[in-house]
Amino acid sequence: MSSGARRWLAGLALCAGACTPALNWREVRLDGGALALFPCKPEHQTRTLTLVGQPVALTLHACEATGLRFAVAQADVQDPARVEAVLAALAAAQARNLQAPLPPGDAAQVPGMTPNPQARRYALSGRRPDGAAVQAQLLLFARGTQVLQATVLEGAPDTPAVHTFMDALRVPG
Template sequence: MRYYLLAALSASFLALQGCSPTLNWRDVRTDQTPLTALFPCKPDQVVRTVSLGAKDVAMTMLGCDAGDATFTVTYADMRDAANPGAALDQWKRTTLGNMRVGSASELPFPIKGASVSPQPVRVEVRGVRPDGTAVAMHAVWFASGTQVFQAAVHADSVSAAVAESFFAGLRLQ
């Protein structure tokens, strides 16, 4: 009798573990933008002023950690639709420079509703964290009107399937 009780408890415990997935995907709508993102965890939000495109702008970052990876969506409103490409280019160069990435190949990133100029792009790189440890990053940069966006996954090793799920969940309304 005791054996069956122990077996039943073990089976129940294993079943409950299956009910708490590492990646618990949810739609998250960003404030004051047309973007909805599919996050694998509940993101925290932080806002800070940064210099981007020769002006100071409020940059908002939504981010969380799940499955040994960090997922972020960051955006800023340039308030001037004249040249979001320069801001995105500076943002990309700064990000890759901070990671000490020499060069990165870019691929087009299709996202319905994004501005076609500048063209949305995706990069997959290996670099280093501020503490000197290795990190992989899959990231996309795009614009919509006067707003510029970056979505990224950082980890020791980024799963292509997880990155695809995260990026496929980016939608502009």
């Protein structure tokens, strides 16, 4: 079998697990050039937050499909010296919001990202404000001074849609 045929079959197998009638995958170009693959049409909003003592415009792209909430938040922190601290602060804030302990996480690799020790992937088990249990998958990384946080709420780590969403993130060079 040719390598092209093997790639086609591998793509078909991935789609069979992640493509359902409720998932309508589309590539979305985010501010700063990052690309994300969403299973539904994301809405976006921008608001100013204080991250590591500085105001930052944070843009959130998010949608819901098959009981999962998919989101990518991004911000330009303007100063390369702040990137590592902001990535760590975003992870800690997400854990705090979910009333979950923050595990060490795994080193993350996203095509085109700037290497950073705080580029991590986390699986969180916590609670919503109403006390209901919640699962979250979290991926944090940066490209230059752009910090990005991809999140899937309610997704177990081995859910095909979570893999598709997280694995498709990239920052073209």
